[in-house]
Amino acid sequence: MSLSREQLEAQLHYPLGDTLPASGRSLEVAPGVRWIRMALPFALDHINLWLLRDEIDGQQGWTVVDCCIARDEAKAQWEAIFANELQGLPVLRVIVTHMHPDHIGLADWLCQRWNCRLWVSATDYAMARLGSQSTTGFGGEAAADFFAANGLSNPESLAKIRGRASYYPSLVPSVPNEYHRLYDGLQVPIGGHRWRCISGYGHAPEHMALHCEELGVLISGDMVLPRISTNVSVYDQEPEADSLTLFLDSLEKYLPLPADTLVLPSHGKPFTGLHERIQQLKDHHRDRLDEVMQACSEKPCSGADVLPVLFPRALDLHQTTFAMGEAVAHLHWLWMAGELRRARDAQGVWRFSAR
Numbered sequence: 001m002s003l004s005r006e007q008l009e010a011q012l013h014y015p016l017g018d019t020l021p022a023s024g025r026s027l028e029v030a031p032g033v034r035w036i037r038m039a040l041p042f043a044l045d046h047i048n049l050w051l052l053r054d055e056i057d058g059q060q061g062w063t064v065v066d067c068c069i070a071r072d073e074a075k076a077q078w079e080a081i082f083a084n085e086l087q088g089l090p091v092l093r094v095i096v097t098h099m100h101p102d103h104i105g106l107a108d109w110l111c112q113r114w115n116c117r118l119w120v121s122a123t124d125y126a127m128a129r130l131g132s133q134s135t136t137g138f139g140g141e142a143a144a145d146f147f148a149a150n151g152l153s154n155p156e157s158l159a160k161i162r163g164r165a166s167y168y169p170s171l172v173p174s175v176p177n178e179y180h181r182l183y184d185g186l187q188v189p190i191g192g193h194r195w196r197c198i199s200g201y202g203h204a205p206e207h208m209a210l211h212c213e214e215l216g217v218l219i220s221g222d223m224v225l226p227r228i229s230t231n232v233s234v235y236d237q238e239p240e241a242d243s244l245t246l247f248l249d250s251l252e253k254y255l256p257l258p259a260d261t262l263v264l265p266s267h268g269k270p271f272t273g274l275h276e277r278i279q280q281l282k283d284h285h286r287d288r289l290d291e292v293m294q295a296c297s298e299k300p301c302s303g304a305d306v307l308p309v310l311f312p313r314a315l316d317l318h319q320t321t322f323a324m325g326e327a328v329a330h331l332h333w334l335w336m337a338g339e340l341r342r343a344r345d346a347q348g349v350w351r352f353s354a355r
Protein backbone atom coordinates (compact mmCIF):
# COMPACT_ATOMS: atom_id res chain seq x y z
CA MET A 1 0.00 0.00 0.00
CA SER A 2 1.25 3.49 -0.78
CA LEU A 3 2.40 5.64 2.13
CA SER A 4 0.73 8.99 2.80
CA ARG A 5 2.57 12.22 2.08
CA GLU A 6 3.07 12.64 5.85
CA GLN A 7 4.61 9.17 6.15
CA LEU A 8 6.88 9.87 3.19
CA GLU A 9 7.95 13.22 4.63
CA ALA A 10 8.77 11.51 7.93
CA GLN A 11 11.50 9.56 6.07
CA LEU A 12 13.28 12.85 5.35
CA HIS A 13 15.04 15.12 7.82
CA TYR A 14 14.83 18.90 7.73
CA PRO A 15 17.89 20.22 9.61
CA LEU A 16 16.48 23.76 9.87
CA GLY A 17 13.06 22.60 11.06
CA ASP A 18 10.38 25.05 9.98
CA THR A 19 12.74 28.03 9.86
CA LEU A 20 12.48 29.95 6.58
CA PRO A 21 14.48 32.96 5.43
CA ALA A 22 12.50 36.18 5.90
CA SER A 23 11.55 38.20 2.82
CA GLY A 24 14.53 40.20 1.64
CA ARG A 25 16.89 38.20 3.87
CA SER A 26 18.97 35.06 3.51
CA LEU A 27 19.77 32.19 5.85
CA GLU A 28 23.10 30.35 5.99
CA VAL A 29 22.59 26.62 5.37
CA ALA A 30 26.28 25.63 4.99
CA PRO A 31 29.52 27.64 5.20
CA GLY A 32 29.29 30.32 2.52
CA VAL A 33 25.96 28.98 1.22
CA ARG A 34 22.88 31.12 1.88
CA TRP A 35 19.21 30.43 1.20
CA ILE A 36 16.82 33.00 -0.31
CA ARG A 37 13.11 32.32 -0.73
CA MET A 38 11.01 34.40 -3.14
CA ALA A 39 7.27 34.50 -3.73
CA LEU A 40 5.73 33.18 -6.96
CA PRO A 41 2.20 34.05 -8.14
CA PHE A 42 1.34 30.41 -8.97
CA ALA A 43 -0.06 27.37 -7.17
CA LEU A 44 3.63 26.70 -6.46
CA ASP A 45 3.95 29.85 -4.38
CA HIS A 46 7.70 30.17 -3.84
CA ILE A 47 11.14 29.37 -5.22
CA ASN A 48 14.43 28.90 -3.39
CA LEU A 49 17.48 30.72 -4.69
CA TRP A 50 21.03 30.41 -3.39
CA LEU A 51 23.85 32.85 -2.66
CA LEU A 52 27.34 31.36 -2.69
CA ARG A 53 30.27 33.34 -1.30
CA ASP A 54 32.77 33.55 -4.14
CA GLU A 55 35.93 35.07 -5.51
CA ILE A 56 36.51 35.43 -9.26
CA ASP A 57 39.70 36.89 -10.78
CA GLY A 58 40.76 38.11 -7.33
CA GLN A 59 37.50 39.92 -6.68
CA GLN A 60 35.39 39.04 -3.65
CA GLY A 61 31.64 38.71 -4.12
CA TRP A 62 28.79 36.32 -4.63
CA THR A 63 27.54 33.75 -7.08
CA VAL A 64 23.77 33.63 -7.40
CA VAL A 65 22.02 30.35 -8.24
CA ASP A 66 18.64 30.84 -9.98
CA CYS A 67 16.76 34.10 -10.40
CA CYS A 68 12.92 34.05 -10.03
CA ILE A 69 10.50 35.23 -12.75
CA ALA A 70 10.75 38.68 -14.32
CA ARG A 71 8.36 40.91 -12.38
CA ASP A 72 8.67 44.01 -10.23
CA GLU A 73 7.98 42.18 -6.95
CA ALA A 74 10.94 39.87 -7.56
CA LYS A 75 13.22 42.77 -8.52
CA ALA A 76 12.23 44.53 -5.28
CA GLN A 77 13.08 41.39 -3.29
CA TRP A 78 16.45 41.19 -5.02
CA GLU A 79 17.13 44.86 -4.19
CA ALA A 80 16.45 44.06 -0.54
CA ILE A 81 18.88 41.13 -0.75
CA PHE A 82 21.51 43.36 -2.37
CA ALA A 83 21.07 45.91 0.43
CA ASN A 84 20.90 43.44 3.34
CA GLU A 85 22.87 40.36 2.48
CA LEU A 86 25.86 41.00 0.19
CA GLN A 87 28.14 42.60 2.82
CA GLY A 88 28.80 45.42 0.36
CA LEU A 89 30.17 42.99 -2.23
CA PRO A 90 28.99 42.53 -5.83
CA VAL A 91 27.27 39.65 -7.56
CA LEU A 92 30.03 38.09 -9.71
CA ARG A 93 28.15 35.36 -11.53
CA VAL A 94 24.63 34.05 -12.18
CA ILE A 95 24.22 30.26 -12.38
CA VAL A 96 20.87 28.93 -13.66
CA THR A 97 19.90 25.29 -13.13
CA HIS A 98 17.45 25.23 -16.06
CA MET A 99 15.35 27.30 -18.44
CA HIS A 100 12.01 27.35 -16.63
CA PRO A 101 10.76 30.90 -16.00
CA ASP A 102 11.03 30.83 -12.21
CA HIS A 103 14.72 29.93 -12.57
CA ILE A 104 15.93 32.04 -15.52
CA GLY A 105 13.34 34.87 -15.66
CA LEU A 106 15.50 37.60 -14.12
CA ALA A 107 18.89 36.29 -15.31
CA ASP A 108 19.29 39.01 -17.93
CA TRP A 109 18.30 41.70 -15.44
CA LEU A 110 20.75 40.36 -12.84
CA CYS A 111 23.60 40.04 -15.36
CA GLN A 112 23.06 43.59 -16.59
CA ARG A 113 22.59 44.96 -13.07
CA TRP A 114 25.97 43.52 -12.00
CA ASN A 115 27.73 43.33 -15.35
CA CYS A 116 28.37 39.62 -14.85
CA ARG A 117 28.03 36.36 -16.75
CA LEU A 118 25.21 33.83 -16.96
CA TRP A 119 26.32 30.20 -16.50
CA VAL A 120 23.85 27.61 -17.79
CA SER A 121 23.76 24.46 -19.94
CA ALA A 122 23.92 25.03 -23.71
CA THR A 123 20.59 23.34 -24.33
CA ASP A 124 18.71 25.37 -21.76
CA TYR A 125 20.41 28.58 -22.89
CA ALA A 126 19.26 27.97 -26.46
CA MET A 127 15.74 26.97 -25.45
CA ALA A 128 15.36 29.98 -23.16
CA ARG A 129 16.51 32.36 -25.88
CA LEU A 130 14.15 30.75 -28.36
CA GLY A 131 11.25 30.84 -25.94
CA SER A 132 11.83 34.45 -24.96
CA GLN A 133 11.49 35.59 -28.58
CA SER A 134 7.77 36.32 -28.60
CA THR A 135 7.40 35.36 -32.27
CA THR A 136 8.55 31.81 -31.57
CA GLY A 137 7.19 31.54 -28.03
CA PHE A 138 6.17 28.20 -26.64
CA GLY A 139 2.53 27.31 -26.25
CA GLY A 140 -0.16 28.75 -28.48
CA GLU A 141 -1.28 26.89 -31.60
CA ALA A 142 1.23 24.06 -31.44
CA ALA A 143 0.48 23.34 -27.79
CA ALA A 144 -3.28 23.32 -28.45
CA ASP A 145 -2.81 20.91 -31.38
CA PHE A 146 -0.63 18.66 -29.23
CA PHE A 147 -3.18 18.57 -26.40
CA ALA A 148 -6.00 17.93 -28.89
CA ALA A 149 -4.04 15.02 -30.41
CA ASN A 150 -3.78 13.64 -26.88
CA GLY A 151 -7.49 13.84 -26.26
CA LEU A 152 -8.16 17.26 -24.76
CA SER A 153 -11.44 18.18 -26.45
CA ASN A 154 -12.97 21.05 -24.46
CA PRO A 155 -13.17 23.90 -27.04
CA GLU A 156 -12.90 26.62 -24.39
CA SER A 157 -9.75 25.11 -22.90
CA LEU A 158 -8.19 24.68 -26.34
CA ALA A 159 -9.06 28.28 -27.28
CA LYS A 160 -7.39 29.54 -24.09
CA ILE A 161 -4.29 27.46 -24.78
CA ARG A 162 -4.15 28.84 -28.34
CA GLY A 163 -4.21 32.33 -26.85
CA ARG A 164 -1.27 31.69 -24.51
CA ALA A 165 1.50 32.05 -27.10
CA SER A 166 3.32 34.76 -25.14
CA TYR A 167 3.29 33.02 -21.76
CA TYR A 168 7.01 32.21 -21.65
CA PRO A 169 8.28 35.62 -22.82
CA SER A 170 5.94 37.34 -20.35
CA LEU A 171 7.94 35.66 -17.56
CA VAL A 172 11.31 35.57 -19.38
CA PRO A 173 11.36 38.75 -21.50
CA SER A 174 15.06 38.43 -22.38
CA VAL A 175 18.11 36.22 -22.00
CA PRO A 176 21.73 37.49 -22.09
CA ASN A 177 23.45 37.52 -25.48
CA GLU A 178 26.43 35.66 -24.03
CA TYR A 179 26.77 32.82 -21.57
CA HIS A 180 29.25 30.40 -20.02
CA ARG A 181 28.47 26.79 -20.68
CA LEU A 182 27.75 24.24 -17.95
CA TYR A 183 27.93 20.56 -18.82
CA ASP A 184 27.89 17.21 -17.05
CA GLY A 185 31.03 16.63 -14.99
CA LEU A 186 32.26 20.23 -15.20
CA GLN A 187 33.89 21.28 -11.94
CA VAL A 188 33.10 24.88 -11.10
CA PRO A 189 35.34 26.46 -8.44
CA ILE A 190 33.15 28.63 -6.21
CA GLY A 191 34.50 30.26 -3.05
CA GLY A 192 37.42 27.86 -2.68
CA HIS A 193 35.28 24.75 -3.21
CA ARG A 194 34.64 22.63 -6.27
CA TRP A 195 31.05 22.19 -7.37
CA ARG A 196 30.45 19.39 -9.89
CA CYS A 197 27.70 19.74 -12.48
CA ILE A 198 25.31 16.77 -12.75
CA SER A 199 23.08 16.84 -15.81
CA GLY A 200 19.48 15.71 -15.51
CA TYR A 201 16.83 15.09 -18.13
CA GLY A 202 13.08 14.67 -18.29
CA HIS A 203 12.14 17.85 -16.40
CA ALA A 204 13.99 20.43 -18.49
CA PRO A 205 16.08 19.98 -21.64
CA GLU A 206 19.45 19.82 -19.81
CA HIS A 207 19.07 20.58 -16.12
CA MET A 208 22.22 21.14 -14.07
CA ALA A 209 22.42 20.21 -10.41
CA LEU A 210 25.57 21.18 -8.51
CA HIS A 211 27.29 18.98 -5.96
CA CYS A 212 30.01 20.11 -3.57
CA GLU A 213 31.69 17.09 -2.04
CA GLU A 214 33.69 19.10 0.52
CA LEU A 215 30.61 20.84 1.88
CA GLY A 216 28.38 17.79 1.47
CA VAL A 217 25.79 19.91 -0.34
CA LEU A 218 23.72 19.22 -3.45
CA ILE A 219 21.88 22.09 -5.16
CA SER A 220 19.26 19.83 -6.70
CA GLY A 221 17.21 22.41 -8.62
CA ASP A 222 13.90 20.83 -9.61
CA MET A 223 15.29 17.30 -10.11
CA VAL A 224 14.85 16.19 -6.49
CA LEU A 225 12.19 17.98 -4.44
CA PRO A 226 11.24 16.94 -0.91
CA ARG A 227 7.45 17.18 -0.92
CA ILE A 228 6.09 17.45 -4.44
CA SER A 229 7.15 15.23 -7.30
CA THR A 230 9.05 16.93 -10.11
CA ASN A 231 6.95 17.75 -13.17
CA VAL A 232 7.89 15.29 -15.89
CA SER A 233 6.09 16.18 -19.10
CA VAL A 234 5.97 15.63 -22.83
CA TYR A 235 5.63 18.92 -24.74
CA ASP A 236 4.44 19.82 -28.22
CA GLN A 237 7.96 20.54 -29.48
CA GLU A 238 9.05 16.96 -28.88
CA PRO A 239 5.79 15.01 -29.12
CA GLU A 240 7.30 11.49 -28.95
CA ALA A 241 9.59 12.24 -26.00
CA ASP A 242 10.10 9.57 -23.34
CA SER A 243 10.55 12.12 -20.54
CA LEU A 244 9.82 9.73 -17.69
CA THR A 245 12.58 7.29 -18.70
CA LEU A 246 14.97 10.23 -18.99
CA PHE A 247 13.94 11.48 -15.56
CA LEU A 248 14.14 8.12 -13.79
CA ASP A 249 17.51 7.36 -15.40
CA SER A 250 18.78 10.77 -14.31
CA LEU A 251 17.84 10.09 -10.68
CA GLU A 252 20.34 7.21 -10.67
CA LYS A 253 23.15 9.75 -11.00
CA TYR A 254 22.49 11.10 -7.51
CA LEU A 255 22.68 7.68 -5.83
CA PRO A 256 26.51 7.65 -5.53
CA LEU A 257 26.35 10.83 -3.41
CA PRO A 258 26.80 10.34 0.37
CA ALA A 259 23.69 9.48 2.40
CA ASP A 260 24.08 12.55 4.61
CA THR A 261 24.20 15.01 1.69
CA LEU A 262 22.32 18.22 2.45
CA VAL A 263 19.93 18.69 -0.46
CA LEU A 264 19.01 22.25 -1.42
CA PRO A 265 15.86 21.99 -3.57
CA SER A 266 14.24 24.77 -5.60
CA HIS A 267 10.93 24.29 -3.81
CA GLY A 268 10.36 23.19 -0.22
CA LYS A 269 12.96 23.07 2.56
CA PRO A 270 16.59 21.88 2.65
CA PHE A 271 16.65 18.23 3.66
CA THR A 272 18.71 15.11 4.14
CA GLY A 273 17.46 11.71 2.99
CA LEU A 274 18.42 11.95 -0.69
CA HIS A 275 18.39 8.18 -1.21
CA GLU A 276 15.05 7.75 0.56
CA ARG A 277 13.56 10.53 -1.56
CA ILE A 278 14.83 8.99 -4.80
CA GLN A 279 13.30 5.65 -3.82
CA GLN A 280 10.01 7.43 -3.03
CA LEU A 281 10.01 9.06 -6.47
CA LYS A 282 10.70 5.75 -8.18
CA ASP A 283 7.89 4.11 -6.19
CA HIS A 284 5.55 7.00 -6.97
CA HIS A 285 6.05 6.69 -10.72
CA ARG A 286 5.93 2.89 -10.62
CA ASP A 287 2.51 3.13 -8.90
CA ARG A 288 1.28 5.69 -11.45
CA LEU A 289 2.52 3.49 -14.31
CA ASP A 290 0.62 0.53 -12.87
CA GLU A 291 -2.56 2.61 -12.71
CA VAL A 292 -2.16 3.85 -16.27
CA MET A 293 -1.45 0.32 -17.48
CA GLN A 294 -4.58 -0.92 -15.71
CA ALA A 295 -6.70 1.82 -17.34
CA CYS A 296 -5.30 1.04 -20.80
CA SER A 297 -5.99 -2.68 -20.29
CA GLU A 298 -9.68 -1.91 -19.85
CA LYS A 299 -10.02 0.29 -22.94
CA PRO A 300 -7.71 2.24 -25.26
CA CYS A 301 -6.86 5.50 -23.48
CA SER A 302 -5.73 8.94 -24.60
CA GLY A 303 -3.71 11.28 -22.41
CA ALA A 304 -6.92 13.04 -21.42
CA ASP A 305 -8.50 9.69 -20.48
CA VAL A 306 -5.79 8.95 -17.92
CA LEU A 307 -5.89 12.43 -16.34
CA PRO A 308 -8.48 11.39 -13.71
CA VAL A 309 -6.45 8.23 -13.06
CA LEU A 310 -3.31 10.24 -12.27
CA PHE A 311 -4.97 13.34 -10.85
CA PRO A 312 -8.23 12.52 -9.02
CA ARG A 313 -8.70 16.14 -7.88
CA ALA A 314 -10.25 18.91 -10.01
CA LEU A 315 -7.70 20.80 -12.11
CA ASP A 316 -7.81 24.35 -13.45
CA LEU A 317 -6.59 25.01 -16.99
CA HIS A 318 -3.00 25.80 -15.96
CA GLN A 319 -2.85 22.59 -13.91
CA THR A 320 -4.52 20.67 -16.75
CA THR A 321 -1.76 21.59 -19.20
CA PHE A 322 0.91 20.35 -16.75
CA ALA A 323 -1.14 17.25 -15.97
CA MET A 324 -1.62 16.45 -19.67
CA GLY A 325 2.14 16.56 -20.17
CA GLU A 326 2.58 14.18 -17.21
CA ALA A 327 -0.14 11.84 -18.45
CA VAL A 328 1.48 11.58 -21.87
CA ALA A 329 4.88 11.01 -20.22
CA HIS A 330 3.51 7.98 -18.35
CA LEU A 331 1.81 6.63 -21.50
CA HIS A 332 5.04 7.06 -23.45
CA TRP A 333 7.09 5.21 -20.82
CA LEU A 334 4.78 2.21 -21.23
CA TRP A 335 4.74 2.64 -25.03
CA MET A 336 8.54 2.79 -25.31
CA ALA A 337 8.83 -0.16 -22.92
CA GLY A 338 6.67 -2.16 -25.32
CA GLU A 339 3.81 -2.64 -22.88
CA LEU A 340 1.42 -0.35 -24.79
CA ARG A 341 0.92 0.30 -28.47
CA ARG A 342 -0.68 3.42 -29.88
CA ALA A 343 -3.01 4.15 -32.77
CA ARG A 344 -4.79 7.25 -34.00
CA ASP A 345 -8.59 7.15 -33.81
CA ALA A 346 -11.00 8.73 -36.31
CA GLN A 347 -10.68 12.09 -34.51
CA GLY A 348 -6.89 12.03 -34.82
CA VAL A 349 -6.42 11.29 -31.12
CA TRP A 350 -3.61 8.97 -30.00
CA ARG A 351 -5.03 6.04 -28.05
CA PHE A 352 -2.87 3.59 -26.16
CA SER A 353 -3.83 -0.03 -25.57
CA ALA A 354 -2.16 -3.05 -24.02
CA ARG A 355 -0.11 -5.21 -26.36
Ligand SMILES: [Zn+2]
Pocket residue numbers: 098100203204222
Ligand atom coordinates in the same frame (compact mmCIF):
# COMPACT_ATOMS: atom_id res chain seq x y z
ZN1 LIG B 1 11.59 23.51 -13.46
